[in-house]
Amino acid sequence: MLSFAAPFAFLILPLPLLVWWYAPAHRETAQALRVPFFQSIAAAAGQTPSQGSLVRKRGRAQMTVAVLCWILAVVGVARPQVLGEPIVIEKAARDLVLAVDISGSMDARDMSDADGNPLQRLAAVKEVINDFIVERDGDRVALIVFGSNAYLQTPFTEDLESAAELMEQTQVGMAGPHTAMGDAIGLTLRTFEASEIEQKLLILLSDGADTNSQMSPLNATEIAANAGVKIFTIGVGDPDGSGDDRVDLDTLEAIAKRADGAFYVADDAQGLADIYAEIDRLNPRVVDTTTFQPRQEFGHLAFTAVALLGIAMMFGLMLSSVREARRG
Structure with missing residues (x-):
C-alpha cells in the first residue's frame, strides 16, 4: 500500500x-546610449521603436x-x-529458572512410570521436564543443576530446544553426591541479576534434604522473596523414605510459602506432568508484543x-x- x-x-x-x-515581476534597469539620429537608424532597419520593459x-x-x-x-x-x-514480534516477558537436584539421592528408584514400573527420580524428572521446557515459548529459560555444589548449566536463553537437550544429558552425581539446595537458590539470584524482566520465576525440583549448602535454604529464600522472585517447589520421591533418600517436604513447603509460590509432591511421572500443568495455570504465559x-x-x-x-x-x-x- x-x-x-x-x-x-x-x-x-x-x-x-x-x-x-x-x-511583483522582476525588473532590471540597464544603461542605454542616446543617439541623436536613432529614428533614422530604426527606419533604415525597418523597426518601430517603443517604450516599456521587456518580459521574456x-x-x-x-x-x-x-x-x-x-x-x-x-x-x-x-x-x-x-x-x-505488519510483522508481530514477540519478546520474552518472563524469566524462568529451573533448578534440578542431581545429587546422589536422586538415583533412588521410588517413582513409577505410566505402567507402574519403578523409575529413577531424575529419570522421571527428565521424562516430563524436557517437554515442559520446549513448551515455554515466550519465556527465557535458565537451567541450574545442583548436588554438592550448584552450577549454571544454561544461562537465560530463548533457544528452548538446546536447553532441553542439555537437561537430557544431565546425569545423577555430575555435581557431587550431596544436596546444596540453598546454594542453588543463591545461584538463581545471581542469575536474575542480569535480568531486566519484571516477572521472575524459579521452579525447584529436589528431594528436599539439604546436606551441603553454605547458606540455608530458608535464608536464601528470604532474600529471593525480597528480590521479587516467586518460587515453586516440587518434592520428588517417596515422602515415606528414610536416610539419604528421605524427601524433606517441610523445607520445600516452607520455601514455597515464603516466596509466594506453591508446593507440590510428585511420586510418579504423571504427577510431575500434572504439576507443570498447574504451574502453567497459575502463571499463564506473558509476552511483550511489538508490531513492525x-x-x-x-x-x-x-x-x-x-x-x-x-x-x-x-x-x-x-x-x-x-x-x-x-x-x-
Missing part, C-alpha cells in the same frame, strides 16, 4: 502559483518541465513509501527524476541557443 511519511509537504504544492500571482517569455516545454520538477520535488519531500504486511511494518522508501526516485529533467532542460536550452546563433 502506497503512503507518505510526511503528507503535510503537499501543503507547499501551490506555492509557485501564489508567487506567480502575487509577487518561456516556451510551453520549459513551463511543463518546471511544473513537473516542482511536483516531483514536493512528492520526494513527502517521502512516498510502500508499506508491507516494513516499509520501502521511494522518495529518492522522485529527486532523481527532478535531476534528470533539469539536465534534459539545460541541454535543450543549450541546443536552442546554438541553433539561434547559427541562424543569426
Whole structure:
C-alpha cells in the first residue's frame, strides 16, 4: 500500500502559483546610449521603436518541465513509501529458572512410570521436564543443576530446544553426591541479576534434604522473596523414605510459602506432568508484543527524476541557443 511519511509537504504544492500571482515581476534597469539620429537608424532597419520593459517569455516545454520538477520535488519531500504486511514480534516477558537436584539421592528408584514400573527420580524428572521446557515459548529459560555444589548449566536463553537437550544429558552425581539446595537458590539470584524482566520465576525440583549448602535454604529464600522472585517447589520421591533418600517436604513447603509460590509432591511421572500443568495455570504465559511494518522508501526516485529533467532542460536550452546563433 502506497503512503507518505510526511503528507503535510503537499501543503507547499501551490506555492509557485501564489508567487506567480502575487509577487511583483522582476525588473532590471540597464544603461542605454542616446543617439541623436536613432529614428533614422530604426527606419533604415525597418523597426518601430517603443517604450516599456521587456518580459521574456518561456516556451510551453520549459513551463511543463518546471511544473513537473516542482511536483516531483514536493512528492520526494513527502517521502512516498510502500508499506508491507505488519510483522508481530514477540519478546520474552518472563524469566524462568529451573533448578534440578542431581545429587546422589536422586538415583533412588521410588517413582513409577505410566505402567507402574519403578523409575529413577531424575529419570522421571527428565521424562516430563524436557517437554515442559520446549513448551515455554515466550519465556527465557535458565537451567541450574545442583548436588554438592550448584552450577549454571544454561544461562537465560530463548533457544528452548538446546536447553532441553542439555537437561537430557544431565546425569545423577555430575555435581557431587550431596544436596546444596540453598546454594542453588543463591545461584538463581545471581542469575536474575542480569535480568531486566519484571516477572521472575524459579521452579525447584529436589528431594528436599539439604546436606551441603553454605547458606540455608530458608535464608536464601528470604532474600529471593525480597528480590521479587516467586518460587515453586516440587518434592520428588517417596515422602515415606528414610536416610539419604528421605524427601524433606517441610523445607520445600516452607520455601514455597515464603516466596509466594506453591508446593507440590510428585511420586510418579504423571504427577510431575500434572504439576507443570498447574504451574502453567497459575502463571499463564506473558509476552511483550511489538508490531513492525516494513516499509520501502521511494522518495529518492522522485529527486532523481527532478535531476534528470533539469539536465534534459539545460541541454535543450543549450541546443536552442546554438541553433539561434547559427541562424543569426
